[in-house]
Amino acid sequence: MKLKRLSAVLLAVLLLCSFVGCGKNKKNSDTVQKADTLSLPFSSDDATNPYAVKGNCNRYLCPLIYESLYTIDEKHTVQKQLALNEIIENKMITVTLGDTVFSDGSALTSDDVVYSFNRAKQSEAYQNDLKNILSAERKGSGVVRFMLKNNDIFALNLLTFPIINQKDNRIGSGKYVLEENAGTYTLEYNKNHTGEKPEITRIALCECADYSIAPKLFADEKIDYLFEDLADGNSRTSAVNTQKGKLGNLLFIGVNSKKGVLKNKHFRYALSLAINQSELCEQALEGFAAPTATPFESEWEEIGSIVATAPISNSAEAKKAFKKAGCAYDKMGVTLTYEEAPVALEILVNSANNMKIALAEQIKTQLVNFGINAEVKPTPLDEYNIAVENGNFDLYIGEVKIANDFNFDCFFSAAGGADFGIGKSDLQSIYRRYREGSVSLQDFISVFCEENPFIPIGYKYANVCLEQGLQTAGTITENNLYPQIEEWKQ
Numbered sequence: 001m002k003l004k005r006l007s008a009v010l011l012a013v014l015l016l017c018s019f020v021g022c023g024k025n026k027k028n029s030d031t032v033q034k035a036d037t038l039s040l041p042f043s044s045d046d047a048t049n050p051y052a053v054k055g056n057c058n059r060y061l062c063p064l065i066y067e068s069l070y071t072i073d074e075k076h077t078v079q080k081q082l083a084l085n086e087i088i089e090n091k092m093i094t095v096t097l098g099d100t101v102f103s104d105g106s107a108l109t110s111d112d113v114v115y116s117f118n119r120a121k122q123s124e125a126y127q128n129d130l131k132n133i134l135s136a137e138r139k140g141s142g143v144v145r146f147m148l149k150n151n152d153i154f155a156l157n158l159l160t161f162p163i164i165n166q167k168d169n170r171i172g173s174g175k176y177v178l179e180e181n182a183g184t185y186t187l188e189y190n191k192n193h194t195g196e197k198p199e200i201t202r203i204a205l206c207e208c209a210d211y212s213i214a215p216k217l218f219a220d221e222k223i224d225y226l227f228e229d230l231a232d233g234n235s236r237t238s239a240v241n242t243q244k245g246k247l248g249n250l251l252f253i254g255v256n257s258k259k260g261v262l263k264n265k266h267f268r269y270a271l272s273l274a275i276n277q278s279e280l281c282e283q284a285l286e287g288f289a290a291p292t293a294t295p296f297e298s299e300w301e302e303i304g305s306i307v308a309t310a311p312i313s314n315s316a317e318a319k320k321a322f323k324k325a326g327c328a329y330d331k332m333g334v335t336l337t338y339e340e341a342p343v344a345l346e347i348l349v350n351s352a353n354n355m356k357i358a359l360a361e362q363i364k365t366q367l368v369n370f371g372i373n374a375e376v377k378p379t380p381l382d383e384y385n386i387a388v389e390n391g392n393f394d395l396y397i398g399e400v401k402i403a404n405d406f407n408f409d410c411f412f413s414a415a416g417g418a419d420f421g422i423g424k425s426d427l428q429s430i431y432r433r434y435r436e437g438s439v440s441l442q443d444f445i446s447v448f449c450e451e452n453p454f455i456p457i458g459y460k461y462a463n464v465c466l467e468q469g470l471q472t473a474g475t476i477t478e479n480n481l482y483p484q485i486e487e488w489k490q
Contacts, residue, residue, distance in 0.1 A: 037490045038470070039223045041214045042185055042205035048178055049169040050162040051119040051126075056211035059125075060227060063481055064187055064203070065103075066162035066172030069095055069113065072404050074246060074475035074483075076300045078157050082108065082173070084142075086156065091148040093155060094139065102165050103177040103190045110138040115166035117146075126161050129403045133158060151436040154405035160479070175485065176203060198486035224467035224490070227481060229460075230288060233355030236463040241470065244288065245462035246297075246477040248404070251289060253347075253363065253455040254388065254396040256421035261325075261338045262345075262394065263423075268452035270321030274370050275363065276313035281458045284362040285355060289458035294445055295408055297459050306445050318370060329371055336371035344373040348387055348396035351378035356397045359457070363395075388420050396420075398454070404479065407435075411454065422453040 043057040050062040069083040084098040100108040117136035120126035133155065134147045148155055165171035170178065175198060176187035187203035206222050208214055215237045218226040227245060228236055253275065261267050277291035292298040294306065327338045336343045345367065349360040360376045367374040379387060388396055400410050400418050410418040412431045427447050434444040464476050470490055474483025482488070 037200045037202060037204075038225070038488070039204040039206050040187075040225055041208035041211065041217060041223050043209055044183075044185060044207060045209065049164060051116075051123045051164070052169070057208045057214070060211075060481055061178075061187070061205075062162055062172075063174065064176045064485070065174045065178060066164060067100075067174050068162055069097075069159040070156060071160060072157060072477075072479040074299070074477055074480070076297055076404075076406075082113075082163060083159070088156070091151055093146040093148070093159070095144050095146070095159070097142040097144070099142075100173050100194070101192050102171045102173050103192055104165070104168070104171050105192050106165065106167075106171075107141075108163060108165075108173055109141050110144045111141075112166050113144045113163055114138050116161060116163045117144075119164070120161040129158055129405075129407075130161070132407075152405060153435060153437045154407075157404040157406075160404060196486045199489050200485070218465055221467075224470050226463075226465040227476075228463040228465070229478070230355070230463055233353035236288075237465050239465035240468050241466040243464040243466065243472070243476055245464045245481075246290070246475065247460045247462050248402045248478060249460040250292075250295065250400055250402050251285075251359070251457040251460060252398050252400070252418075253457065254393070254398045254418070254421055255452065255454050256391060256393055256395070257423045257453060258391060258421060259394065261327075261343055262421075264325050264338075265451055266321065266325035267327065267338070269450070270318050270325050270327070271367075272449075272452045272455050273314050273318035273321055274366060274372075275455055275457075276366060277457050278313070279366070280359060280362055284359040285458070285460075288355075288461045288463065290461065291458040292456050294448065295402075295411075295456055296406060302441060306442055322370065334371055335373070342373055343371070344375075345394040347374060347376045348384060348393040349376060349378055350381050350384050350397070352381055356399075360397050363397075391421060393421070399460075402459075418454075425451050425453075427451045427453060 040061060041057045042061065043055055046055050046058045047053045048058050048061060048065060050066060053059045053062065067081050069081060070078050071081050073079050082097055082100055084096045086096070087094045097108065097110065097113070102108055114136045121130050132149045132152055134149050137145045139145045146159070162172065173193065175190055175193050177190045179186050179188045185205040187205065189198060189201040206217060208217055214223065214226055215228070217223045218237060226237055229247060230236055255268055256262050257268065277293060281287065281289040281291040290298055294303060296303045322336060327336050327343065329335065330337055347360045347363060349356050351357065357378055364374040364376050387393055398418060402408070408431065410416040411422060412428045413419065430439060430444050430447045433439045434441065462478065466472065471488060473487035474480070476483060
């Protein structure tokens, strides 16, 4: 009888142990519930140092381990994090640090900031964004001076690179610290972190060799949080508890203003009025983009008063604008003509991206409604890139990542990467003067709307899947994957 009882106890212990792991086994025991309150993907083969990390598994963990001088909130407004205050004078930004310590208790100093800046300048992830910041110099144990190449009214928005400990790059000042015990990795609450202690003090890390398999881990209930940027435009994970995360990716219609009727700026303006961005974002993009009539995010506070002057989709005004551009309808009143020839436009799109193909098809429908003979041309990516670079297009569906400082050099500088089909005009000069602060945002938008070098569609959203019981706070963005995590509950 005693042997049977002993066997039963051993079996119960073995069954309990079999449930302990990286998955959602939170209700099996009090110990497991505390250890696995939140589970995230992690690769033990990759670095956690933000300047050495290669994959998204660990890259998405970096904001929990490291902090920055400043952060960007959901309204694209810069907020202080490690910085106490700043002085901006022409091409110089002097930042004073607050009293902060790393997770090991050592002081975070200006030397660490300078070291981190130099690492960021050399890293693939940050070097392009930081190209206008020439150097960082220590001006005291708690003061750093940044020198700019050109004046930039949004330069502060770029001081969002992670600050790492120069002696041990694995150490940051974030809310959590990476711990390893017999091959098991967790993120533990950083007891040296100032501010409110999070509800979730321990995060389990589930081994994930590559983020491409994270959706399966989520489906198998092994991780609780999945951030999908929908880069391929073909599929997304379904979940009961989902949110949309804001991305800095601008979707736009590239316009070849060096070709045919598109040379006519009045026609380009009419075209911008004929495009209904809200409809495109809601229907073709299935709600995974926020419509904008300007190159800026529509939720950015400073653009609010400007939007009213930007070209908003308007059928009646579009027809008036087409007439002003010299267009007319044929005798049947159906086909739009220019110089007595039917207006025909081809829309080039990457054939491997279903979301963008749907977008092109709906744009075609909108243009056909105005009597334009529009056709969609799905093209393999290599051929698509060649055609765009050589100017062999009328319109194309484009997407670019816009830096936190709203840098549109990709459109308005030579070999910018998205300047294809954009002709020379006063816009390039106005844009440069705007960034330097010598003309207003209204001035730049007014000229942009006159020229319409491209037609903005919207800023993309990510698909964020959450375990059903996970309660988050704040707005999730690519700049802040875990907003107000101290209030998250499971």
